[in-house]
Amino acid sequence: MxxxxxxxxxxxxxxxxxxxxxxxxxxxxxxxxxxxxxxxxxxxxxxxxxxxxxxxxxxxxxxxxxxxxxxxxxxxxxxxxxxxxxxxxxxxxxxxxxxxxxxxxxxxxxxxxxxxxxxxxxxxxxxxxxxxxxxxxxxxxxxxxxxxxxVAERIQVTDQEVQNFLKSDLGKMQMSEEFQLANILIPTPESANSEAIQNAYKQAVDVYNQLKKGADFGQMAIARSGSDTALEGGDMGWRKAAQLPPPFDSLLSKMPVGEITEPIRTPGGFIILKLNAKRGGQSVVVDEVHVRHILIKPSEIRTEAQTEALINKIHDRIEAGEDFATLAKTYSEDPGSALNGGDLNWVNPNSLVPEFRAAMSDTPQGVLSKPFKTQYGWHVLEVLGRRATDSTSQAREQQAMNALRNRKYDEELQSWLRQIRDEAYVEIKLPSANSDESASQAAQ
Incomplete structure (x- = not known):
């Protein structure tokens, strides 16, 4: 396995x-x-x-x-x-x-x-x-x-491919549905003649007919399939439509759960899919926070105690009415936000370190936090706003990127595995396989 x-x-x-x-x-x-x-x-x-x-x-x-x-x-x-x-x-x-x-x-x-x-x-x-x-x-x-x-390092997916995919009918469908599948593959050699192809098709039809009569799909996969997942009963896990070769993408969308497809020719042979489950996509809503902060770091000329004392002094000055942005421009040692008055703009809390995220969560909007420490140094922060943002578009772009990479990876992996197998010297001495192996070598 x-x-x-x-x-x-x-x-x-x-x-x-x-x-x-x-x-x-x-x-x-x-x-x-x-x-x-x-x-x-x-x-x-x-x-x-x-x-x-x-x-x-x-x-x-x-x-x-x-x-x-x-x-x-x-x-x-x-x-x-x-x-x-x-x-x-x-x-x-x-x-x-x-x-x-x-x-x-x-x-x-x-x-x-x-x-x-x-x-x-x-x-x-x-x-x-x-x-x-x-x-x-x-x-x-x-x-x-x-x-x-x-294999994986050879695969590249461009932004244009992602956008083209999202605009396609297949891309729109892929974003909304996902399928849990099992497969049985009756393989055909790369240089198979018409007789070999016809023989493989007859085998696939025989498997299909047995399945329609009630044969167990998993057992048939173990006994008859040439797929890489044969010993797992053909289990492919969850797959997006974009990961599947046409016409399975459109067929599965219309199929009821539990049904199987008729044998369909693919580059690797004749394949039968079983649809075990479906699930649909949902909108992705992300809670964002508009926050600004001041960061003071310990250094060779400033001890930890001195750093804590300085952030406490800055905190007290803001509480006494001094302008947060002005003090941030003067004191903050966060180069990405200091010139903007400490403003981090709208951020996803999950992108921040735990201590900063916790302080931000505990601080009401419009209230200055108490000084707190992270791995970067000592901070004070102020929450300027909170909102729920629909990030479905960004999430779909990432899903599309992953789907295209997975599809390319699956295709490239199977091709590469066949290549290294074909190029290797393999002599099978298993008695039950000798005749098949001899026939295979003679065909080559």
Missing amino acids: KIKLSECLRPLVLGALFLGTAAHAAVKPLDKIVAIVDNDVIMQSQLDQRVHEVQQTIAKRGQGVPPTSVLDQQVLERLIVENLQLQLGERMGIRITDEELNDAVATIAQRNGMTIDQFRRALAHDGLSYEDAREQIRREMTISRVRQRR
Whole structure:
């Protein structure tokens, strides 16, 4: 199963998320090589361990577990692609430090409301060692960084693309709806002839007909899909319409929840989508505050005590009737606001440090705050106004930017994964896959 750190270790499925933990385990007696991958190998013990864990994951979801022969080929292909990325990471000099790994483990434990000791016990309960779990997290972090360097850094989205997207019919629809999807992909080779395409289409129609007769979508995805999400039952999570290739964007908007699409040709093959849920967009309203302040900083010639004494004196002078703006221009050491009389204009409180935000929240409009300290120094502030601002436009621009990047990333990632797989030397020694692999090599 593919590990995604953003989703890992859900409270009830701890063991399901650390797949491939035997990747570097000692070779057992009678162990054998099931695949040669460039400069590395995949052992039978690795494959067996991963298949076992996938079976456990599927069983925990309450789904029927496919035969081992079906899982062997799906899991081995996943291991091959992972192995290629790890080898590439090694050549690129990517290293995950122990400190980074410790932080990642602590974050996973915290997200599940656990201490590290509780996390260890939860892993042991699911038959996983803490050391193997750490190693799997390190592997996933390495793969993530490889993809970041080789795929994400190539993706650029311009302001003009964002504006064009927002003005398009698809963009307008995408801003209002989001879909939770699962998929089954019957792949076609890049250079497939008409016979291969027709054969893939027949397979897709067969899958579609079985689904319409009541077959479980997740089980069919595990058994038949060539998608990267096959072992997760085809689960794609939530997707905006802009992330989907036409004509799925318009089809899904009209489809009732629970329905599936007919097979549709895409560059990668024939795909069937299931709509599990929908949700719509909402207006984004942000509370803003118009505030001005005076900042005094400690320095080599001004001690902390002297700084506090000076801000207190300035506070008293304002309270006695002196002009705030004049004193700000004279004393404030915030270069961004001093010349404007300390005026920060309208600001989103969430963009400010906690101490400033708290003082601003506690100070009524038109009232001078008491002196307070932040990481920048000592302040006094005055709230000049409060308002609720509709920031839907800015939020939609950011959503559009993210959607376009995600769409480009998904396309680029799948293309890149196919490229490194095609360019690699891979010799599969799994008996059940020998005939398929030989046919594939002969076709190439």
